[in-house]
Amino acid sequence: MTEERQLNVLINNAGIMMCPYSKTADGFEMQLGVNHLGHFLLTFLLLDLMKRSAPARIINVSSMAHSWGSIQLDDINSERHYHSRRAYGQSKLANILSTRALAKRLKGTGVNVYVIHPGVVRTELKRHMNIPLLVMWKIVRPFTKTVVQGAQTSIYCAVEPELDAESGGYYSNCSPASCSRAARDDVMAEKLWVLSCQMLGITWE
Ligand SMILES: NC(=O)c1ccc[n+]([C@@H]2O[C@H](COP(=O)([O-])OP(=O)(O)OC[C@H]3O[C@@H](n4cnc5c(N)ncnc54)[C@H](OP(=O)(O)O)[C@@H]3O)[C@@H](O)[C@H]2O)c1
Known part of the structure; x- marks a missing residue:
């Protein structure tokens, strides 16, 4: 990481779904640790480099889930x-x-952040699904996306010039999308921000 001189795009994509209860080496519940805290820390560690590389974009891969x-x-x-x-x-x-809390902190830095739902994509994510869900998966499979199709919204947010002035929004199918009311709760976003920093032992203005 210290050897890289420029970073313009960071896509926080790694994830696991519905695994049996376990903890990361740091003692975090596995899905929270992999899907949120790992990306939160990686972003924190890369942000100075991204600010120096601006314009730059961060894409967080969320889900309609x-x-x-x-x-x-x-x-x-x-x-x-x-x-x-x-x-x-x-x-x-x-x-x-x-993503919403980070967008506020990044105002004026030239680094924008977006959060996306990739669609229902034919990947290995379903490996921990139970049998009823796997049956449902088989039924909807013809309507799901290939991995190339599933990558399109991440790519769109990474390169689309029309998004130059946007930051903090939620996208699906290469368009702005609506998320749940809980996902628009900026008071909770700040509480989660503080807790995430405490859990990771980092100080982030
Ligand atoms: N598939 C869908 O329908 C769908 C829908 C909505 C959102 N998403 C989101 O899309 C993202 C990508 O998932 P996917 O569908 O491509 O699933 P996937 O085929 O299971 O791929 C998951 C990726 O995450 C990586 N990963 C998992 N645990 C990790 C860890 N502890 N440390 C580092 N890397 C780790 C895996 O790396 P390895 O291969 O090295 O293990 C793999 O590259 C996830 O954030 C998921 O929540 C997917």
Whole structure:
């Protein structure tokens, strides 16, 4: 990372869905750790370089599944109660809220941030789905996207000149999209921001 002199696009894409309860090496619930906190920390570590490289763009890959969960500030690691689908929803909601909070902090830096739903895409993400969900998956499969199609909204947000003046928004099918009311809660976005910084031991203005 210290060897790179320029970084104009960061796509925070890695993710897991609905895995059995486990924790990362740092003690975070696995879906929150991989889908939200890992990206939050990576972005923090790369941001000075991106500001020096501006114009630059960050794309966070969320999901329409952000509406499956809520932010459990008092049990963020699901230690008292774990529901794999809700925990996935919490992590994807965290992607949208942290994008909104980051956009405010990046105003005037030349670094823009976007959050996207890629569509329902034929990938390995479904590996932890239970049998009823896998049956449903088989039914909807003809209507799902190929990986090339699934990449298009991330690419759109990475390169589309019309988005030069936009930051903090949610996109799907290469267009602005509406997200849940919980995903537009800027008070919760700030609370989650503070908690994420505490969990990672970082100070971010
Ligand atoms: N597929 C869909 O229908 C869909 C819908 C909405 C949102 N999404 C989102 O799209 C993103 C990509 O998922 P996908 O569908 O492409 O799933 P995928 O085929 O399972 O790929 C997931 C990717 O995440 C990486 N990854 C997982 N755990 C990791 C970890 N602990 N550290 C580093 N990398 C890790 C994997 O790397 P390795 O291959 O090295 O393990 C892989 O490249 C995710 O954020 C997902 O939530 C997908």
